[in-house]
Amino acid sequence: MTQTMTPAPSSTGGMQSALTASKLPRWVPAATLVGSVAVVWMLFALMGTANLAGVLVVSAIVFSVVLYALSLAIEGRRKAADRIATILVGVAFLLALIPLISVFYTALTLGAGRFDAEFFSSSMRNVVGAGGGAIHAITGTVLITLATAVISIPIGMLTAIYLVEYGTGKLKAAITFLVDVMTGIPSIVAGLFAYALLSLFLGPGVRMGIGGAIALSVLMIPVVVRSTEEMLKLVPNELREASYALGVPKYLTILKVVLPTSIAGIVTGAIIAIARVIGETAPLLIIAGFTTSMNYDLFSDRMMTLPVFAYTQYAQQGADAQAYIDRAWTAALALILIVMALNLVGRLIAKLFSPKLAR
């Protein structure tokens, strides 16, 4: 490790003044990292206990200690504390990434097997054992999600516009509180709500796609309200006042100044809200049910969706269990890809279409 020690002041090559401070050369942290991993790995190997997790944890600790000591000796307390904080933040970030990467990797390896044309072109009608596909579930997910968006986005946007542009006093506080409560509703309760609502009119045992859309709307509306609210609050008041000062009424100011200024963010928020509900399983299991056949009609009969497909394939394995498990993983992979694509589209819209407010 000693090779990483350099006479820091001279390495800057510049003149000394009251404002210059000793600084570790840029390559030192990387070199320390490589050095720590190499040394720890060698020690583990010598003791005959090399295991990946152990090496990583111990070398992270060694790396922190060595870099801190180096920095303390050469750069002083403040810089050393800064280095430690940087390492902690970096480690926390990597820890948070582990589940994401692990899930994606597992779904990719296990789901790739059935990620084929048949999966995306046939349903499970009359399929036992291998073969079959999830086109009926994909159709159901698309239809139910579209219906959810059609219900939730207008309601959510109008609520947010009321809260930001018009609301005052008790009513505003009450609505804000209720939206907060709604954010915390467990998804199974949303499903029971949709079931209870529909069975009031259609009798017990009702199953239909639109019920799923109602349940998902209960979950999506508060998310849309929140994100739209944030975007509307970002529109500077100066723009509203500029519009009023031109003799433009309030509703036209909202329609033609406030919304166009914030629309990119609102659309992004709505897309991310869709991504958030598209993977819901429990409420759909209750109210949309499951089926092996295609159903294009939101207003009658059971409708399959991707998450429920993954669940039923896993929960009700037939004779050829592996075929069912493979289909479950492929459905999971398809769902992850859809959510990723939605998020990417959302980010792209935000990037491409938001006006430059900064001056």
Added chain:
Amino acid sequence: MSKRIEVSDLNVYYGSFLAVEDVSLTIEPRSVTAFIGPSGCGKSTFLRTLNRMHEVIPGARVEGEVRIDGDNLYGPGVDPVLVRRQVGMVFQRPNPFPTMSIKENVLAGVKLNNRSISKSDADALVEKSLRGANLWNEVKDRLDKPGSGLSGGQQQRLCIARATAVSPDILLMDEPCSALDPISTLAIEDLIEDLKKEYTIVIVTHNMQQASRVSDKTAFFNIAGTGKPGKLIEYDQTATIFTQPSVQATEDYVSGRFG
């Protein structure tokens, strides 16, 4: 085109806080009137009561009368939207609409109100307003570019063009030059000199030289202390305010002894 403003016994509140107390003054048509005074004395607040922008702030209210050519702005049944079409406003920070091009910004008063306008009329209005704001030559080749791409001074002149494009009778300006460099400031002062031929202009300024350069009459506002209401201390010909004011506080302020 240009109208007289008569204010009598005006009290302006934010909720229960009295921000400006008992102001009475008359502003003549085709003149430039400057409001001066230390920060927080209520110049902006008072200015915004002249086009009913004050009430945009929740809880804000006004007692008293503001008459424009005899019509009380605060009379029953008066529509603030119609008031603001007659009394335009330019703000301290240039605020062009970021989603609109330069041309659309000038036409904002027309377009946002859903009024239809033929293309030739629109082009004529854009050119006239931008020429009026001394901006035409600088932007005539990039009318379709975003207004937020202009420099601060150009943006402010764009905002003036936008305000004049709806042909108001009165133009209120709240420290229009305080965010600008000296050259842009001079450009706007020249512009005010021109606009005076057609509009009644009221301008808030922190800059004594500016007040003495551009205005015909000057109103000096002051507060007794924080939390106290702002008051109109003295209102007279600009030359009188700056050379022989009748109140000691005015003399102290214009000679730079406080504020």
